[in-house]
Amino acid sequence: MNIPENCRYMDTHEWIRLEGDEAHVGITDFAQGELGDVVYVELPEIEHTLEAGDEAGMIDSAKTTSPIAAPVTGRVVRINEKLADHPELVNQSPYEEGWLYVLEPENPKDINNLLDAAAYRKHVEEGGH
Amino acid sequence: MSLKRTALYDYHSENNARIIEFAGYEMPVWYTSLNHEHKKVRTSAGVFDLSHMGELLFRGPEALDRLQWLTSNNAAKLKVGQAQYTLITNENGGIRDDVIVYHTEEEEYMMVVNAANADKIKAHVTEQFSADVFEDRSDEITLVALQGPLAAEILGNLIPDDLSEYRMFAVFQTSIDNFPLTIARTGYTGEDGFELFVENKDAEALWDAVLSAGGEDVVPVGLGARDTLRLEVCYSLYGNEIGEDSNPFAARVGWVVKFKKPDYLGKEALMRMKKEPMEQQLAGLEVDPGPVPRHGLKVFREGAEVGIVTSGCLSPMSGKRIALAYLPSELKEIGTELEVEQRGRMSRAVTVEIPFYKRPE
Numbered sequence: 001m002n003i004p005e006n007c008r009y010m011d012t013h014e015w016i017r018l019e020g021d022e023a024h025v026g027i028t029d030f031a032q033g034e035l036g037d038v039v040y041v042e043l044p045e046i047e048h049t050l051e052a053g054d055e056a057g058m059i060d061s062a063k064t065t066s067p068i069a070a071p072v073t074g075r076v077v078r079i080n081e082k083l084a085d086h087p088e089l090v091n092q093s094p095y096e097e098g099w100l101y102v103l104e105p106e107n108p109k110d111i112n113n114l115l116d117a118a119a120y121r122k123h124v125e126e127g128g129h
Numbered sequence: 130m131s132l133k134r135t136a137l138y139d140y141h142s143e144n145n146a147r148i149i150e151f152a153g154y155e156m157p158v159w160y161t162s163l164n165h166e167h168k169k170v171r172t173s174a175g176v177f178d179l180s181h182m183g184e185l186l187f188r189g190p191e192a193l194d195r196l197q198w199l200t201s202n203n204a205a206k207l208k209v210g211q212a213q214y215t216l217i218t219n220e221n222g223g224i225r226d227d228v229i230v231y232h233t234e235e236e237e238y239m240m241v242v243n244a245a246n247a248d249k250i251k252a253h254v255t256e257q258f259s260a261d262v263f264e265d266r267s268d269e270i271t272l273v274a275l276q277g278p279l280a281a282e283i284l285g286n287l288i289p290d291d292l293s294e295y296r297m298f299a300v301f302q303t304s305i306d307n308f309p310l311t312i313a314r315t316g317y318t319g320e321d322g323f324e325l326f327v328e329n330k331d332a333e334a335l336w337d338a339v340l341s342a343g344g345e346d347v348v349p350v351g352l353g354a355r356d357t358l359r360l361e362v363c364y365s366l367y368g369n370e371i372g373e374d375s376n377p378f379a380a381r382v383g384w385v386v387k388f389k390k391p392d393y394l395g396k397e398a399l400m401r402m403k404k405e406p407m408e409q410q411l412a413g414l415e416v417d418p419g420p421v422p423r424h425g426l427k428v429f430r431e432g433a434e435v436g437i438v439t440s441g442c443l444s445p446m447s448g449k450r451i452a453l454a455y456l457p458s459e460l461k462e463i464g465t466e467l468e469v470e471q472r473g474r475m476s477r478a479v480t481v482e483i484p485f486y487k488r489p490e
Contacts, residue, residue: 040421042472
């Protein structure tokens with residue numbers, strides 16, 4: 001199970017990684033494994049401000065539809081355009097090429113309130129629910 | 130309540146299948162990838178553990194009469210060695226379960242019921258005859274399906290029988306090595322294929338024999354692809370397209386509702402239903418690119434709600450978003466423009482011919 005140290009996590013299996021003023025957001029390796037083949041990703045609108053916990057979009061796998069939540073409050077500055085033609089990137093590379101969108105957090109320190117890698121790993125090992 | 134496991138659970142677990150709860154069982158939903166498994170069944174072969182399904186044996190001189198009372202198809206048409214798809218109907222003509230009845234021996238029939246309905250059907254049968262008139266073999270029988278264009282070739286290497294003698298819906302007994310099995314040329318994928326019934330103690334030997342006979346031509350397939358395979362060919366799923374309140378004629382299963390047979394539960398209601406115009410009927414939709422249509426979504430026509438999606442998926446074969454939906458009969462015509470509401474947004478949809486997938490000639 002790949003759980004990078006440089007990300008923070010939600011218990012609903014989204015990750016966020018702060019770089020400067022911007023943060024990439026995606027779903028975890030565990031989440032992509034649970035979903036199976038990702039066939040479509042609906043992403044938030046650019047310039048839209050999401051509140052922490054808001055539904056930011058959703059992911060269709062071959063089997064099911066799952067909402068994705070915003071880890072912190074912030075403005076959407078970019079989305080991963082590649083996913084339109086290659087949603088499978090979410091399965092193949094959940095932390096790198098399969099990122100979903102970039103947020104400009106209102107308060108970057110909010111990210112520290114999320115689970116760190118060790119806490120998230122524990123959450124997953126306990127079943128992830 | 131603790132979940133049940135099939136005799137093949139260890140295989141699933143050791144081979145990293147993703148396990149889900151289904152009808153009280155821990156079942157594999159996929160092993161590697163739903164899409165990969167789906168395509169393998171369409172182009173080569175796949176093997177499924179379906180041991181969660183229920184097997185009820187009806188035996189003795191009254192077995193046929195009892196099945197005739199319980200089911201809508203004409204079980205008297207079955208010769209030994211034949212099977213039929215049929216409905217267990219309720220007094221209102223709705224569907225208590227859809228099942229296959231196999232005439233395995235003189236005065237012996239095996240009924241395979243949906244796992245989620247097994248307890249309901251057992252109670253229903255006992256109530257209808259005020260007695261235990263069947264033997265429940267569900268916990269002792271392993272059901273393995275081998276499906277796909279290469280299924281006959283693979284199975285043919287395992288058994289002494291000439292499979293060309295057995296057409297669709299044939300059932301016969303044979304053996305592999307030294308264990309006996311019942312084979313039926315039935316399935317739920319739209320492909321040629323077989324369903325193999327063995328005692329649990331022979332489950333692993335059967336599974337291994339099929340996998341090794343198939344080699345690279347066969348992969349284990351989970352319940353995920355089983356659902357998308359059946360949806361492409363528009364086979365009904367109980368709880369989605371059909372249920373206690375369904376009209377079998379509207380649900381496209383009216384072809385197994387027969388009237389030239391003795392009285393049965395629901396017959397009168399069904400005769401009335403057949404004469405009355407149907408308010409809604411099952412139709413096929415193709416939805417524009419965007420979210421994938423799913424069970425329970427509402428269907429609109431020019432802003433007015435007109436129907437509901439019963440099942441939907443991204444077809445692994447066509448790459449299109451396909452769905453079955455109940456629609457007013459007048460909107461069933463091919464090419465009708467509709468919308469499906471997904472997360473508060475409308476996606477354009479159009480009615481199309483079904484089944485969505487046809488096997489190449």
